Amino acid sequence: MRFGLSEDQTLLDATVRRLLADQAPLNAVRAYADGSDDHALWATLCELGLGGLLVPEDAGGLGLGVLDAAVIAEALGYHVTPAPFLGTAVLFPRALAAAGLSEDPTWQARLGAVLDGSLRVGVAFPQAGGQRSRDSVTASGESVSGTVTLALDDVANAYLVASGDGALWWVEASASGCAREAFETVDRSRRCCRLTLTDCSATLLSRDLGVLAELRAVAWVILAADSLGAGRAMLDKAVAYAGEREQFNRPIATFQAVKHMCAEMAAELEPCTALVWYAAHCQDHIRDEALTTAGHAKALLGDVGQFVAKTATEVHGGMGFTDLVGLHYWFKRIGFNRQAFGNPQRIRAELADLQGW
Amino acid sequence: MDLSYGPHYEAFREEVRSFLARHGKDAPRGEGLRSEKVLAWQRLLIEHGYAARTIPKAYGGFGAAPDILESRIIAEEFAAARVSPGLGGQGISMLVPTLLEVGTEAQKTTFIPPTIRGEMLWCQGYSEPGAGSDLAALRTSAVVDGDDFVVNGQKIWTSTAHLADWIFCLVRTEPEAPKHQGISFLLFPMSTLGIEVRPLVDMTGVANFNEVFFTDVHVPRGQIVGQRGEGWKVANTILGHERGSLGDPNATMARFNALLELMRRETVDGQRLIDNPLFRDRLAALQSRVLAMRLHDMRLLSNKVNDARAPLANLITKLQGTELRHELEGFAIDVLGELGLAYGDNPDKQDGGSWQTSYMYFLGLIIGGGTSQIQKNIISERGLGMPREPKLAK
Numbered sequence: 001m002r003f004g005l006s007e008d009q010t011l012l013d014a015t016v017r018r019l020l021a022d023q024a025p026l027n028a029v030r031a032y033a034d035g036s037d038d039h040a041l042w043a044t045l046c047e048l049g050l051g052g053l054l055v056p057e058d059a060g061g062l063g064l065g066v067l068d069a070a071v072i073a074e075a076l077g078y079h080v081t082p083a084p085f086l087g088t089a090v091l092f093p094r095a096l097a098a099a100g101l102s103e104d105p106t107w108q109a110r111l112g113a114v115l116d117g118s119l120r121v122g123v124a125f126p127q128a129g130g131q132r133s134r135d136s137v138t139a140s141g142e143s144v145s146g147t148v149t150l151a152l153d154d155v156a157n158a159y160l161v162a163s164g165d166g167a168l169w170w171v172e173a174s175a176s177g178c179a180r181e182a183f184e185t186v187d188r189s190r191r192c193c194r195l196t197l198t199d200c201s202a203t204l205l206s207r208d209l210g211v212l213a214e215l216r217a218v219a220w221v222i223l224a225a226d227s228l229g230a231g232r233a234m235l236d237k238a239v240a241y242a243g244e245r246e247q248f249n250r251p252i253a254t255f256q257a258v259k260h261m262c263a264e265m266a267a268e269l270e271p272c273t274a275l276v277w278y279a280a281h282c283q284d285h286i287r288d289e290a291l292t293t294a295g296h297a298k299a300l301l302g303d304v305g306q307f308v309a310k311t312a313t314e315v316h317g318g319m320g321f322t323d324l325v326g327l328h329y330w331f332k333r334i335g336f337n338r339q340a341f342g343n344p345q346r347i348r349a350e351l352a353d354l355q356g357w
Numbered sequence: 358m359d360l361s362y363g364p365h366y367e368a369f370r371e372e373v374r375s376f377l378a379r380h381g382k383d384a385p386r387g388e389g390l391r392s393e394k395v396l397a398w399q400r401l402l403i404e405h406g407y408a409a410r411t412i413p414k415a416y417g418g419f420g421a422a423p424d425i426l427e428s429r430i431i432a433e434e435f436a437a438a439r440v441s442p443g444l445g446g447q448g449i450s451m452l453v454p455t456l457l458e459v460g461t462e463a464q465k466t467t468f469i470p471p472t473i474r475g476e477m478l479w480c481q482g483y484s485e486p487g488a489g490s491d492l493a494a495l496r497t498s499a500v501v502d503g504d505d506f507v508v509n510g511q512k513i514w515t516s517t518a519h520l521a522d523w524i525f526c527l528v529r530t531e532p533e534a535p536k537h538q539g540i541s542f543l544l545f546p547m548s549t550l551g552i553e554v555r556p557l558v559d560m561t562g563v564a565n566f567n568e569v570f571f572t573d574v575h576v577p578r579g580q581i582v583g584q585r586g587e588g589w590k591v592a593n594t595i596l597g598h599e600r601g602s603l604g605d606p607n608a609t610m611a612r613f614n615a616l617l618e619l620m621r622r623e624t625v626d627g628q629r630l631i632d633n634p635l636f637r638d639r640l641a642a643l644q645s646r647v648l649a650m651r652l653h654d655m656r657l658l659s660n661k662v663n664d665a666r667a668p669l670a671n672l673i674t675k676l677q678g679t680e681l682r683h684e685l686e687g688f689a690i691d692v693l694g695e696l697g698l699a700y701g702d703n704p705d706k707q708d709g710g711s712w713q714t715s716y717m718y719f720l721g722l723i724i725g726g727g728t729s730q731i732q733k734n735i736i737s738e739r740g741l742g743m744p745r746e747p748k749l750a751k
């Protein structure tokens with residue numbers, strides 16, 4: 001019995017974290033926020049195998065699972081790393097597997113292109129966070145039309161697009177009828193876009209509603225893991241800052257109010273680790289609980305993340321509010337993770353329905 | 358991630374189940390601590406290794422090698438069958454492990470067998486009026502007089518002192534030494550001359566804890582555990598055990614299920630409580646946290662089995678477990694509205710009035726065994742490495 005990470009997973013985690021600390025410091029995040037791209041960093045991460053994490057071994061990938069992906073997501077969140085991880089490395093291979101297409105030669109070729117970072121896949125699920133009247137995608141034959149206000153990755157080569165009937169489509173960014181413009185969000189460690197599709201040619205991946213539900217659950221887990229990592233980073237920064245900053249002739253870490261803020265962050269974050277691991281494990285191994293545990297992880301990390309983001313900022317005093325220490329990158333990333341693909345209230349309403357309450 | 362316990366343990370689980378199927382009907386259900394039914398059940402459990410499992414045979418136990426998963430399976434199966442898992446209490450859960458670690462051979466053979474059989478009940482005399490969170494400030498004194506210690510002073514909040522046969526007690530034997538080094542750990546009968554027990558009624562209306570007064574109480578010098586002045590260390594060999602056991606996540610999960618049931622059953626304005634969208638949201642939010650704590654508990658179990666260290670993870674359990682349980686009980690009162698106030702003999706109270714009682718009882722557990730604030734001190738200092746507060750200049 002082992003409830004936790006395997007030796008391989010621990011090793012992968014340590015390797016990725018070392019690389020991120022080295023190659024993706026806050027300066028790199030700032031540069032991305034100011035408009036430079038993340039291609040070189042993603043290529044480096046792909047050399048470690050991150051692109052092919054979930055790609056089957058016979059297509060050249062590592063053939064790993066959602067728990068491995070969650071470990072990486074936590075590390076990426078810890079470093080607020082800009083990377084097309086969720087769409088390209090997680091949801092795309094997962095979508096093919098769920099749609100039964102992983103063995104198909106055309107798709108295998110595309111999976112191959114994911115390995116080295118040359119193919120980036122964005123995500124355009126308009127209904128993931130609740131269907132809005134301005135977001136709708138309709139399909140007719142082999143083409144799709146409509147708008148998706150928030151799609152992940154503004155420079156993807158192709159998008160996974162969900163149409164209003166719950167079918168899943170593959171849309172190439174270069175296809176005629178596919179237009180995108182920046183959709184600026186508060187989180188500048190990721191770039192999103194608005195997709196406008198006008199009779200745009202598309203390839204059907206699946207009409208099975210279960211496929212979309214599954215992808216959404218996996219996305220929930222990954223976003224939860226990302227917030228767990230970002231929250232941990234904020235706690236670590238708060239503890240370190242409190243140890244250095246002096247007021248009233250003593251480190252503020254000796255003030256009990258400050259210690260208790262840190263203790264509360266730790267106490268809230270710690271059980272989230274087990275929840276995120278378990279929810280991730282369920283995606284591959286316990287199908288019955290996959291959706292509910294993913295929902296719980298996403299909803300809880302939404303709330304705990306928000307609490308930690310606020311509290312850690314307060315521990316830094318005015319410095320926390322400045323751009324100088326850059327704490328706000330974590331604050332905003334956690335805010336993004338809370339809203340994207342459904343906020344906690346919406347997910348809890350779904351959880352209640354799912355359980356037949 | 359490997360959640361299976363493996364074939365050896367699944368076979369063991371079957372054994373426990375068949376024991377429960379055969380004997381479950383003989384288990385006590387609400388009988389008093391000293392009743393023959395309770396004592397007979399305890400003896401049966403020890404004989405089969407479901408109580409005092411790892412206590413050596415020489416001390417009246419079953420003598421199995423410690424095995425965390427076997428113990429866990431026993432607990433799981435007894436809980437699932439809703440059968441009494443045998444006796445607990447401070448003697449069995451705190452004193453016995455302490456004696457096993459630091460007691461003399463004579464102490465082990467004298468005290469462990471009757472304690473685990475439920476024939477010798479104990480209370481824990483630590484807290485004093487002037488020594489609560491700052492336990493090491495305790496002042497109850499023990500002065501050597503010939504072959505005896507003579508104990509004078511007062512304890513407070515002593516749970517079950519009115520029922521106990523014996524007390525394990527922290528006293529000051531070296532008044533000149535620094536405060537943590539002048540304490541000793543004594544054992545003596547509650548029937549000793551000079552002990553007076555005054556019950557204290559708690560907020561639930563029950564008198565389960567007490568004030569205990571000592572006036573020239575003579576305790577033979579051999580009834581000290583550990584050396585003179587080492588009482589603080591002795592007490593701390595097991596304080597950790599106590600903290601972990603408060604706010605059991607599986608019990609909290611069971612309460613969550615009872616709450617869910619309640620909210621489906623009760624209606625207000627023609628609507629089930631659970632159909633109120635605000636209640637529904639809060640219930641689902643509680644469920645996330647109950648689930649997280651249960652999984653957290655599995656992580657801790659796994660760490661024990663695999664010898665993995667996660668100090669921070671251990672330290673948060675008492676704080677989060679008791680606070681969550683208290684919040685859950687309070688939420689049940691909220692959803693019941695005015696009906697949630699029903700108490701005492703009121704025939705309208707729901708679920709035997711357990712929501713109000715537990716709401717208060719768990720506030721007691723938030724305070725007892727190291728308050729939530731003390732837990733946060735511990736988490737920040739030992740878990741996060743933050744500095745202690747500077748001492749005030751005298």
Ligand SMILES: Cc1cc2nc3c(=O)[nH]c(=O)nc-3n(C[C@H](O)[C@H](O)[C@H](O)COP(=O)(O)OP(=O)(O)OC[C@H]3O[C@@H](n4cnc5c(N)ncnc54)[C@H](O)[C@@H]3O)c2cc1C
Pocket residue numbers: 480481482483484485486488489490491513514515516517566720721722724725726727728729730731734
């Ligand atoms: C139901 C119940 C059963 C109990 N059973 C027993 C028993 O069987 N045997 C026994 O010996 N004791 C028992 N106790 C006593 C229990 O251990 C103490 O109540 C507890 O340690 C707190 O001490 P106190 O009551 O003196 O509160 P105080 O220490 O006076 O605390 C009052 C408030 O001050 C805060 N505070 C104190 N020090 C600090 C600090 N350093 N930093 C921040 N905040 C601080 C506390 O958190 C609390 O909010 C029991 C208590 C309860 C409630």
